[in-house]
Amino acid sequence: MALIVQKYGGSSVADAESIKRVAKRVAEAKRAGNDVVVVVSAMGDTTDELIDLAQQVTPMPPQREMDILLTAGERISMSLLAMAINNLGVKAKSFTGQQAGVITDAVYGRARIVDVVPSRVRETLDKGTVAIVAGFQGVNRDQNDVTTLGRGGSDTTAVALAAGLNADVCEIYTDVDGVFTADPRIVPRARKVDRITYEEMLEMAACGAKVLMLRCVEFGRRYSVPIHVRSSFTGQTGTLVTNIPVAEEAQTVEAPIITGVAHDRSEAKITIVGVPDVPGTAARIFEVVALSGANIDMIVQNVSAAATGLTDISFTLPEADGPAALAALRAVQDEIRFASLQFDDQIGKLSLIGAGMKSSPGVSAKLFAALRDAGINIEMISTSEIRISVVTRQDSLNDAVRAVHSAFDLDGEGDAVVHAGTGR
Amino acid sequence: MALIVQKYGGSSVADAESIKRVAKRVAEAKRAGNDVVVVVSAMGDTTDELIDLAQQVTPMPPQREMDILLTAGERISMSLLAMAINNLGVKAKSFTGQQAGVITDAVYGRARIVDVVPSRVRETLDKGTVAIVAGFQGVNRDQNDVTTLGRGGSDTTAVALAAGLNADVCEIYTDVDGVFTADPRIVPRARKVDRITYEEMLEMAACGAKVLMLRCVEFGRRYSVPIHVRSSFTGQTGTLVTNIPVAEEAQTVEAPIITGVAHDRSEAKITIVGVPDVPGTAARIFEVVALSGANIDMIVQNVSAAATGLTDISFTLPEADGPAALAALRAVQDEIRFASLQFDDQIGKLSLIGAGMKSSPGVSAKLFAALRDAGINIEMISTSEIRISVVTRQDSLNDAVRAVHSAFDLDGEGDAVVHAGTGR
Numbered sequence: 001m002a003l004i005v006q007k008y009g010g011s012s013v014a015d016a017e018s019i020k021r022v023a024k025r026v027a028e029a030k031r032a033g034n035d036v037v038v039v040v041s042a043m044g045d046t047t048d049e050l051i052d053l054a055q056q057v058t059p060m061p062p063q064r065e066m067d068i069l070l071t072a073g074e075r076i077s078m079s080l081l082a083m084a085i086n087n088l089g090v091k092a093k094s095f096t097g098q099q100a101g102v103i104t105d106a107v108y109g110r111a112r113i114v115d116v117v118p119s120r121v122r123e124t125l126d127k128g129t130v131a132i133v134a135g136f137q138g139v140n141r142d143q144n145d146v147t148t149l150g151r152g153g154s155d156t157t158a159v160a161l162a163a164g165l166n167a168d169v170c171e172i173y174t175d176v177d178g179v180f181t182a183d184p185r186i187v188p189r190a191r192k193v194d195r196i197t198y199e200e201m202l203e204m205a206a207c208g209a210k211v212l213m214l215r216c217v218e219f220g221r222r223y224s225v226p227i228h229v230r231s232s233f234t235g236q237t238g239t240l241v242t243n244i245p246v247a248e249e250a251q252t253v254e255a256p257i258i259t260g261v262a263h264d265r266s267e268a269k270i271t272i273v274g275v276p277d278v279p280g281t282a283a284r285i286f287e288v289v290a291l292s293g294a295n296i297d298m299i300v301q302n303v304s305a306a307a308t309g310l311t312d313i314s315f316t317l318p319e320a321d322g323p324a325a326l327a328a329l330r331a332v333q334d335e336i337r338f339a340s341l342q343f344d345d346q347i348g349k350l351s352l353i354g355a356g357m358k359s360s361p362g363v364s365a366k367l368f369a370a371l372r373d374a375g376i377n378i379e380m381i382s383t384s385e386i387r388i389s390v391v392t393r394q395d396s397l398n399d400a401v402r403a404v405h406s407a408f409d410l411d412g413e414g415d416a417v418v419h420a421g422t423g424r
Numbered sequence: 425m426a427l428i429v430q431k432y433g434g435s436s437v438a439d440a441e442s443i444k445r446v447a448k449r450v451a452e453a454k455r456a457g458n459d460v461v462v463v464v465s466a467m468g469d470t471t472d473e474l475i476d477l478a479q480q481v482t483p484m485p486p487q488r489e490m491d492i493l494l495t496a497g498e499r500i501s502m503s504l505l506a507m508a509i510n511n512l513g514v515k516a517k518s519f520t521g522q523q524a525g526v527i528t529d530a531v532y533g534r535a536r537i538v539d540v541v542p543s544r545v546r547e548t549l550d551k552g553t554v555a556i557v558a559g560f561q562g563v564n565r566d567q568n569d570v571t572t573l574g575r576g577g578s579d580t581t582a583v584a585l586a587a588g589l590n591a592d593v594c595e596i597y598t599d600v601d602g603v604f605t606a607d608p609r610i611v612p613r614a615r616k617v618d619r620i621t622y623e624e625m626l627e628m629a630a631c632g633a634k635v636l637m638l639r640c641v642e643f644g645r646r647y648s649v650p651i652h653v654r655s656s657f658t659g660q661t662g663t664l665v666t667n668i669p670v671a672e673e674a675q676t677v678e679a680p681i682i683t684g685v686a687h688d689r690s691e692a693k694i695t696i697v698g699v700p701d702v703p704g705t706a707a708r709i710f711e712v713v714a715l716s717g718a719n720i721d722m723i724v725q726n727v728s729a730a731a732t733g734l735t736d737i738s739f740t741l742p743e744a745d746g747p748a749a750l751a752a753l754r755a756v757q758d759e760i761r762f763a764s765l766q767f768d769d770q771i772g773k774l775s776l777i778g779a780g781m782k783s784s785p786g787v788s789a790k791l792f793a794a795l796r797d798a799g800i801n802i803e804m805i806s807t808s809e810i811r812i813s814v815v816t817r818q819d820s821l822n823d824a825v826r827a828v829h830s831a832f833d834l835d836g837e838g839d840a841v842v843h844a845g846t847g848r
C-alpha cells in the first residue's frame with residue numbers, strides 16, 4: 001500500500017463531467033489499496049473570471065482581498081470533487097489550504113510555503129478516507145488570513161503536501177502526456193521523456209518548458225519527492241522526476257545524455273551602449289536592475305574598445321520586467337555615464353539540457369554546427385553544467401529548436417499527441 | 425458616533441455595478457462618523473448555480489461538502505465589496521464567518537449560532553476600518569469546519585453580530601421599502617409600517633410575511649437589537665423593529681392597534697377521519713406527526729358524534745412536510761384505528777396581527793364579518809394574544825386579504841412601489 005498525492009489542474013476539472021472523470025480515477029487509486037490525497041485547482045476559467053470581476057470593481061484591488069476572492073475557486077472545485085467521489089461509494093472529505101496545514105508567509109498573491117502541518121489530512125487518511133485539498137492557497141499564521149501561492153501554486157501545494165506526508169509519489173495530472181524532448185507543437189517528432197532528474201527538470205522549467213513550475217520542482221528536489229507528470233486524459237505512464245539519473249538506473253553507458261530542447265519567447269534583451277569600462281560599473285548596473293525587481297538571466301559584456309575605453313553590456317530578463325529595469329537605468333544615466341539604452345523584445349532562447357553533457361566536450365560544437373547549418377545566427381551564449389543556452393532572433397527560434405532536436409537524435413518514431421487546455 | 429451593522433442581500437450585490445452602489449452607501453455611513461460592519465450575501469444567483477453544479481455531480485451531496493461549496497459565494501461577494509469600498513478611499517477588510525467569530529453547532533446546512541466572538545471585527549473597527557463579514561456561514565468549533573445557517577441565514581448573521589458587538593442598530597437592506605400592512609402585490613394600497621414590535625414581527629414572519637426571517641427576529645428580540653428593514657434602492661427610512669410598542673411611544677390612544685394582514689400559501693391540511701374518541705389518541709397522533717419531523721401549525725378537532733364515538737381531527741403543516749407526516753400516520757393506522765386520511769394542499773391562511781387586539785374584543789367579530797361580506801368561507805380558526813388566523817380556500821385568499829385590509833382601515837393613499845428580486 002502506497003501513499004499517493006495526485007494533483008489535477010483546472011482543465012481536468014473544468015465541468016461536472018470532467019470532475020466525475022477525475023473522481024473515477026481517484027476512486028480507482030483508492031480501491032487499489034492506496035492512501036490518496038488529491039490537490040485540485042479551480043475549475044477551468046474560474047480564476048480568470050474572478051480576476052475580471054475584481055477589475056470591474058476597482059483598478060487596484062488590495063492584494064489581501066484578491067487572495068480571499070481567488071481562493072473561492074478551489075473551494076468550489078474541491079467540494080464538488082469530494083461529492084463526486086462519495087457518489088462512487090468511496091469516502092472523501094475536502095480541506096482548504098488552512099485546514100490542510102499549508103502555512104505560508106504573508107506575501108499575498110505570491111506567498112511562499114514556510115511549513116506544512118497536515119495533521120487533519122493524516123487523520124483523514126487513517127480513517128480510510130480520501131483527502132481533497134485546495135491547491136494554490138495557504139494561511140499565514142500571524143494574521144490568520146488566507147494567501148495564494150501565485151502561478152503554479154497548485155503543483156507546489158501537491159509536492160509540499162507529499163513532502164509533509166512522506167508520500168511515495170506525487171502525481172501531477174496535466175493536459176500533456178509528460179515532459180517532452182521539445183515542445184510537440186514545434187517539433188512534431190518530440191519524444192516523451194520517461195525519467196528526468198530534478199536538476200534537468202529545473203533547467204527545462206527555467207528555460208521555458210511549461211509542464212512543471214520551477215518552485216514545485218525545487219520543493220521536490222529539496223525533500224526528494226518523486227514527481228510523476230502524466231496526462232489526466234489517458235492512463236499512460238508519464239515522466240518521472242527523481243534524483244536518480246537515467247544512466248545510473250539503466251546501468252549502461254549507451255543511455256542518451258541529452259534530455260531535451262527547451263525554448264522561451266518570454267524574455268527581452270536590454271543593451272547598455274557606451275559604458276565606461278572602469279571597475280565597479282557592471283556591479284552598479286546590475287545592482288540598480290535588481291532593485292527594480294527584474295530577474296536577470298544571461299549577461300554578455302563586449303571587450304572594450306581600447307581607443308575609447310567604452311564597452312557595451314547586454315543582458316536578458318523577462319519581457320514584463322523590462323519597463324521597470326529601463327526606468328531604473330535611466331535614473332542613473334548621469335551617474336554611470338553610459339551613452340544610451342536599447343530594448344529588444346524580439347529575441348528567442350533555445351536551451352539544450354542533459355545531465356550527461358558535462359562529460360561530453362563535443363556537445364557545444366555539435367549545437368553550434370547544427371544552428372550554423374540551419375542558417376541561424378547566435379546572439380548570446382550561456383552555459384551551466386547541464387545546459388547550454390543560446391539567444392537567437394525570435395522568428396528563427398522554431399527552426400532552431402527543430403534543427404537541434406534532429407542533430408542530437410531526439411526525434412521519435414511518430415508524431416506526439418497534443419491536448420488543448422492549461423492548468424494552474 | 426454609532427456602531428451600525430448593515431446587511432445586503434444577494435439582489436443588492438448581484439453584479440459589479442450593484443456592488444459599487446452598495447460600496448457608496450457603506451462609505452457614506454462611515455464618513456458620517458459611524459463604525460460600520462457590513463454583512464453580505466452571495467451575489468444574485470450564485471447560490472442556485474452552485475447547488476445546480478452539485479446536482480450535476482451527484483444526486484446526494486454530503487452536507488459538509490455542500491456547505492463548503494455554498495460558502496464560496498459569500499467569499500466572492502465580500503472580497504469584491506471590500507475592494508470597491510477601498511477604491512472609494514475608505515479602508516475595508518473582509519472576514520469569513522469563521523474569522524468574524526460566528527460559532528455554530530455542527531448541523532450542516534441549517535446550523536444554529538451558539539456564540540459570537542467578534543474580536544477581529546472589533547479590532548478592525550477600532551482601527552477605523554469597515555469590517556465586511558460573510559453572511560450565512562459560521563464555523564463549528566469541534567470539527568473546525570465551515571457551516572451554513574440555512575434560509576435567511578445572512579439576516580441572522582447580521583443581527584447576531586449586532587448583538588455581539590452591542591451595535592446601535594442592525595440595518596437589513598432588501599428589495600422592498602420595509603414591512604407592509606399586507607403584501608403590496610395583493611393589496612396595492614398596502615402601507616409601509618414605520619415601527620413594529622419583535623412580537624408582532626414574529627407573528628408576521630411566522631404567518632408568511634417574507635421580509636424578515638423568524639430566526640433573525642427571534643435573535644433581535646432576545647438581545648434587544650433594533651432592526652431597521654429598508655430598501656437598498658432608495659434612501660428612505662424603512663420599518664424599525666424594536667421592543668417599544670407604537671402606542672407607548674406615540675403617547676396616544678388613537679394609535680392604530682392593527683399592524684397588518686399576513687398571508688401564507690405554503691401550508692397544507694391533513695384530516696384524520698373516524699378517530700376513536702378515547703383519551704390519549706390525539707396525543708399519540710401528534711407525537712407520531714412530530715417524530716416525522718413535521719411542524720404542526722393549527723389544529724381543529726370536531727365534537728365527536730355521540731352515536732359512533734368517532735371524531736375527525738384536522739391540522740395544518742408546511743406542505744413539504746406532508747408526505748412524511750402521511751407516511752408516519754399510515755404506519756400507525758392499525759394501532760390508532762382511524763378510518764382514513766385526507767390531504768388538502770389547496771388551503772390559504774390569513775392572519776391579522778396587532779399588539780392592540782388583545783384589549784379590543786370587537787376585532788374577531790369585525791374580521792369574520794368582513795370575510796362573510798366578501799363571501800369567503802372560514803375552515804379553521806386559531807388565535808394568540810396578538811394574532812387571529814383563519815384558513816380559507818387558497819383561490820379566495822387574495823380576496824380575503826383585500827377585504828380584511830380595507831375593513832380595518834389599513835389602506836393607504838397611493839399604491840406601494842414593488843421592486844423585483846430576492847435575497848437570502
